Amino acid sequence: MLKKLKPYKIQLLFIISILVMYCTFAYGLQRYDFVKLITLYAALFFLSFKLIHLLKTDFKILVAVGVLARCIFFIAEPNLSQDFYRFLWDGRLLTQGLSPYLLTPDQWVAQGTIPISQSSELLEGMGSLSRAHYSNYPPVNQFFFWLAGLFSGNSILGGIVVLRLSIIAADLGIVWIGSKFLKVMGLPAQQIFWYFLNPFIVIELTGNLHFEGVMLFFMLAALYLLYLKKWFWAAVLWGLSVSVKLVPLMLLPLLFQFLIKPAKPSVQTQDFLRYVKQNLPASLWKSTRFYGLAILIFILSFSPFLNSALLEHFSATLSLWFQKFEFNASMYYVVRWVGYQVKGYNIIETAGKVLPLIAVVALLALSFFRKNRSLQQLFTGLLFGISCYFALSTTVHPWYLATPLLLSVFTRYRYMLMWTFTIMFSYAAYQVDGVHEKLVLVAFEYCAVAGYLILELNTKKSLKLFS
Structure with a gap:
């Protein structure tokens, strides 16, 4: 890898600068220091997109840079969001066999018996707003919180590492599936780095532990399976995506035409409407079975918590x-x-x-x-x-x-x-x-x-x- 980079002095300088800035962002920044935050971010934004342009044919190097950038955050506590404290709270409840949907953290405090370790630190970290409300994270998202509680023991940092590994794995999956999609669509494969190397994604997902990336991995995989005409598993993955974050649920209607399209999707609008009219039962079945299974998977994900x-x-x-x-x-x-x-x-x-x-x-x-x-x-x-x-x-x-x-x-x-x-x-x-x-x-x-x-x-x- 290093030998391949030696002829590219400017690119190497950009990579080192980017990694140093991420290190500063991860370990030397407070959220209220806005001037420092926006200055670092603007520099990262410029250098990252310049690097994509300079190394657009070196796919593996760009992937490696994205992975290295994420690894810098490996043991960093999120500094722009405190949501992870609630993630760990919910996960530790789950490891005790308790539902995170039944009581708010404040209600647990009022009961006087909190069944999880480091409760004071987690309560203080999540803040009064989160403490006062019930958990709104769907079950598949809760699964990752449970993993953090299961493997981290009594360590908040350990829980952060488990959550971060899940998010990094999802982003790598997005690069893999996304590059396949781009090739199928006749678009440059390096466009996937507008996501993977975008400092917004590195900071907000890997850095601040938000699970949009996990949701997007399931959603993109579902779309790729739909393209391959494997509707059953596409619907399963779409349902899992909804059970990480609810956003894909409202996007379901937009899949309707793609689900019922004829063999040649480029037909004119009038021909398409005639096709749908002539094949109405089959068209409705194609869409209904997909929507029904996706929603069923989402509902079934709540089954362990039903009350x-x-x-x-x-x-x-x-x-x-x-x-x-x-x-x-x-x-x-x-x-x-x-x-x-x-x-x-x-x-x-x-x-x-x-x-x-x-x-x-x-x-x-x-x-x-x-x-x-x-x-x-x-x-x-x-x-x-x-x-x-x-x-x-x-x-x-x-x-x-x-x-x-x-x-x-x-x-x-x-x-x-x-x-x-x-x-x-x-x-x-x-x-x-x-x-x-x-x-x-x-x-x-x-x-x-x-x-x-x-x-x-x-x-x-x-x-x-x-x-």
């Missing part, structure tokens, strides 16, 4: 994200401002119910009134669908963007690369004395992304900024 309180607690926690929590939103903040002018108070409870309905209508419109029959059309439809959802969400944490970023790799659109840079400005909200959003930076984030998207929609070719 009368499960649905109530899980659904109540999910509703909070739409009607109580707000962070780094776009359209919702405009609606909220209008609400203050008209009503004189925050209308999140109303907006939190209406905006998801608008998102559902947008997803259905994309599913049935836009072509989604070829792989290129499908990935573009999925990308626009999830982008619409986040544009209408009341809460958009940085790590949420892992899903549209990966989908964009298989399209001609690059606005997600811009968004993975600008969303890091949302960390300016975290200060020593609490969370105080800077709406000027939020506006900059979304205006930059919207402007780039508008440019892309008005040209038939990919813009060259990230090429």
Whole structure:
């Protein structure tokens, strides 16, 4: 490996610089030090994409750089998110045979008997917000928390390492399947590094232990199996993906045309509609069996936790994200401002119910009134669908963007690369004395992304900024 790199002095300098910066990010950064955070991130962002361009034909070297970058975080405690404390809490409950969905951490404290080790450290680390609510992590995600509890014993660092290994393994799986997909679609294989070497992914997933990557591995594998016409196992994997994070559940309608397409998916719209009409029973069966099995797998994943309180607690926690929590939103903040002018108070409870309905209508419109029959059309439809959802969400944490970023790799659109840079400005909200959003930076984030998207929609070719 080193011999191969010697002729490439600039590339080697870039690699060393990137690894040193990741080391600083992992071990020498506090979340409230925004100037240092955004400076490091901007440098990593520039150098990483420059390296992809310089080494685009050296697939193995780029994979090695991505792995080395992740290994730097190996024993680092996440410094931009405290969610991992709740992951470890839930996992240790599971190792004791207890359901993480029955009681909130505060309720365990009120009972006076907490059956897990290091409870004080975990409670303090997760913060008051997490302590007060029931777990909202689906069962397959909980499986990885259980693994962390099983193999780490009483070590918080040990639990972090187990979780991190799972996430790194998923990212390697995404590189493997993603490169296959790109070759099938006639796209450059190095485009997968827009995901794998993007500092946003390295920091938010490997660094901060968010499980979007595990969910995306199952989802991408399901799509690849669908392409191979292996619908049964594709549905199983899609169900598992939903049971890591719920996002793929709302993307199911966008698969409809791809599921029922004729042998030649490039037929004109009128011919396609005639085909569906002539083969209506078979078309409905193709879609129903896939949707039914995927949803069944998701439901069955809850079977170890079934009780009368499960649905109530899980659904109540999910509703909070739409009607109580707000962070780094776009359209919702405009609606909220209008609400203050008209009503004189925050209308999140109303907006939190209406905006998801608008998102559902947008997803259905994309599913049935836009072509989604070829792989290129499908990935573009999925990308626009999830982008619409986040544009209408009341809460958009940085790590949420892992899903549209990966989908964009298989399209001609690059606005997600811009968004993975600008969303890091949302960390300016975290200060020593609490969370105080800077709406000027939020506006900059979304205006930059919207402007780039508008440019892309008005040209038939990919813009060259990230090429």
